[in-house]
Amino acid sequence: MAQAPINRTTGVRSLVTQPALEIRNLHKSYGDLEVLKGISLTARDGDVISILGSSGSGKSTFLRCLNLLENPNEGEIHFAGEQLKLKRSKSGALIAADSKQINRFRSQMGFVFQNFNLWPHMSVLDNIIEAPRRVLGQSKAEASEIAEALLAKVGIADKRHAFPNQLSGGQQQRAAIARTLAMQPRVILFDEPTSALDPEMVQEVLSVIRALADEGRTMLLVTHEMSFARQVSSEIVFLHQGLVEEQGTPDKVFDNPTSERCKQFMSSHR
Amino acid sequence: MNWELFFDKWLPKMLDGAGVTLELLAIAVVAGLILAIPLGIARSSSKPWVRALPYSYIFFFRGTPLLLQLFLVYYGLSQFEAVRQSWAWNYLRDPYWCALITMTMHTAAYIAEILRGAIQAVPTGEVEAARALGMSRSKALLYIILPRAARIALPAYSNEVILMLKASAVVYTVTLFDIMGQTRTIIARTYQAELYFFIAGLFYLAITLVLTQIFRFIEHKLRVDMLQGR
Numbered sequence: 001m002a003q004a005p006i007n008r009t010t011g012v013r014s015l016v017t018q019p020a021l022e023i024r025n026l027h028k029s030y031g032d033l034e035v036l037k038g039i040s041l042t043a044r045d046g047d048v049i050s051i052l053g054s055s056g057s058g059k060s061t062f063l064r065c066l067n068l069l070e071n072p073n074e075g076e077i078h079f080a081g082e083q084l085k086l087k088r089s090k091s092g093a094l095i096a097a098d099s100k101q102i103n104r105f106r107s108q109m110g111f112v113f114q115n116f117n118l119w120p121h122m123s124v125l126d127n128i129i130e131a132p133r134r135v136l137g138q139s140k141a142e143a144s145e146i147a148e149a150l151l152a153k154v155g156i157a158d159k160r161h162a163f164p165n166q167l168s169g170g171q172q173q174r175a176a177i178a179r180t181l182a183m184q185p186r187v188i189l190f191d192e193p194t195s196a197l198d199p200e201m202v203q204e205v206l207s208v209i210r211a212l213a214d215e216g217r218t219m220l221l222v223t224h225e226m227s228f229a230r231q232v233s234s235e236i237v238f239l240h241q242g243l244v245e246e247q248g249t250p251d252k253v254f255d256n257p258t259s260e261r262c263k264q265f266m267s268s269h270r
Numbered sequence: 271m272n273w274e275l276f277f278d279k280w281l282p283k284m285l286d287g288a289g290v291t292l293e294l295l296a297i298a299v300v301a302g303l304i305l306a307i308p309l310g311i312a313r314s315s316s317k318p319w320v321r322a323l324p325y326s327y328i329f330f331f332r333g334t335p336l337l338l339q340l341f342l343v344y345y346g347l348s349q350f351e352a353v354r355q356s357w358a359w360n361y362l363r364d365p366y367w368c369a370l371i372t373m374t375m376h377t378a379a380y381i382a383e384i385l386r387g388a389i390q391a392v393p394t395g396e397v398e399a400a401r402a403l404g405m406s407r408s409k410a411l412l413y414i415i416l417p418r419a420a421r422i423a424l425p426a427y428s429n430e431v432i433l434m435l436k437a438s439a440v441v442y443t444v445t446l447f448d449i450m451g452q453t454r455t456i457i458a459r460t461y462q463a464e465l466y467f468f469i470a471g472l473f474y475l476a477i478t479l480v481l482t483q484i485f486r487f488i489e490h491k492l493r494v495d496m497l498q499g500r
Contacts, residue, residue: 067402069398069401069402099406099407103404103405103406104404105404106401106402106403106404107403107404108404110402111399111402111403113395113398113399113402115395117393117395117396117398117399118396118399119396119399119400119414119418120396120418120496120497121417121418121421121492121493121496121497130403130413130414131400131403131404131405134405134409134413135403135404135405135409163493163496164496165496165497166496176399179399179403180403183403183404
């Protein structure tokens with residue numbers, strides 16, 4: 001933490017120390033089952049942090065807590081230096097205290113789902129322009145222009161008028177990524193973006209994510225694609241039973257893990 | 271069979287009756303839909319005190335026959351002096367309005383229940399996607415959930431409209447001359463019961479056929495076919 005990170009876009013070592021996203025001591029329980037037992041994580045601008053771990057280690061739950069798709073029981077979330085206001089609900093979980101604030105946070109914190117969650121009654125283009133129009137107040141023409149560029153970027157410009165279920169899984173996920181990008185988010189959270197895809201479609205989605213990493217976008221990525229995580233990440237976080245078991249650069253976590261559990265995991269996923 | 275009399279007198283009467291049936295039906299299912307939207311939204315709320323009122327409304331109107339509801343409005347309300355003194359009497363004294371109000375409130379209960387089912391059938395992930403993009407609860411409802419639920423509900427709604435067409439036949443009991451009302455009048459004059467009941471049946475069948483085509487067209491326009499599994 002001694003050195004400020006290098007901004008990948010400008011190549012300049014940033015002296016602004018305000019992290020893009022900072023999570024402190026996040027806890028989450030389902031009834032008696034404690035899924036997250038106090039996780040802290042800092043993402044600076046340009047960081048690509050991959051979160052690894054076996055099934056049930058709490059990776060997806062952690063990611064979903066960051067924009068309150070799940071409600072944590074304890075913890076603090078700071079986004080671009082601003083703390084998310086939380087209050088305790090009757091059930092004991094923390095919920096947003098200020099709905100305007102959480103909506104603003106969410107609009108700047110993209111989320112890509114495992115199952116894409118495109119809206120099947122809208123064309124791909126309409127899927128992408130809906131939120132920019134309704135949330136950011138863009139005109140249809142303005143939003144469409146941006147959407148066309150994003151569709152070209154993710155390589156499905158020819159599918160703009162297609163409906164989601166006319167697309168392959170890989171194309172749907174790329175459309176979902178374009179939908180997220182249309183909000184111009186400061187941070188993008190990927191929740192196992194390739195886990196619902198047929199093997200031959202994984203690469204087309206990974207190459208889109210890789211391109212985003214190369215642009216210097218700040219991303220948190222929950223994935224099972226080990227070699228991909230190693231290539232694109234600036235940092236790897238290994239979760240085990242709701243705790244950060246190992247954390248560091250890809251080389252350190254993959255080649256010289258200190259924890260026994262992480263060693264086992266890495267050797268079984270070569 | 272006197273064809274001249276049939277074409278000059280009885281067929282126009284039947285067509286008048288069809289006009290009354292269609293008018294009652296069209297107004298009731300559209301007004302019922304408008305009434306059902308807030309009912310259905312409230313009915314699918316997670317808060318019990320929001321659900322309670324639409325639940326009671328739906329329970330009453332689905333749990334009792336349309337004919338009974340019509341009689342309650344037509345014969346029942348006029349028993350109250352207060353009703354006869356109020357402005358509402360201008361409408362409630364008229365069997366046409368009684369039938370329209372009853373049909374609207376009856377179908378609204380069924381449509382509300384269809385909408386509740388449709389709203390709850392919108393996949394959670396699609397709602398999460400809307401919220402994760404920063405849409406507020408109400409924006410997600412207006413721009414994503416309701417348009418999506420409308421497409422899920424459409425086949426059931428078209429079914430409800432056709433059920434209401436046939437249920438509307440009860441309005442002849444409060445002196446309205448819909449298809450059934452006209453048919454019975456004609457039969458009283460001609461004594462040709464089987465012929466005119468048969469013709470009345472053809473009228474209902476023809477209307478059903480047209481309604482089916484209209485809804486097929488709307489389903490096509492709304493791309494309901496795009497919602498089937500991948």
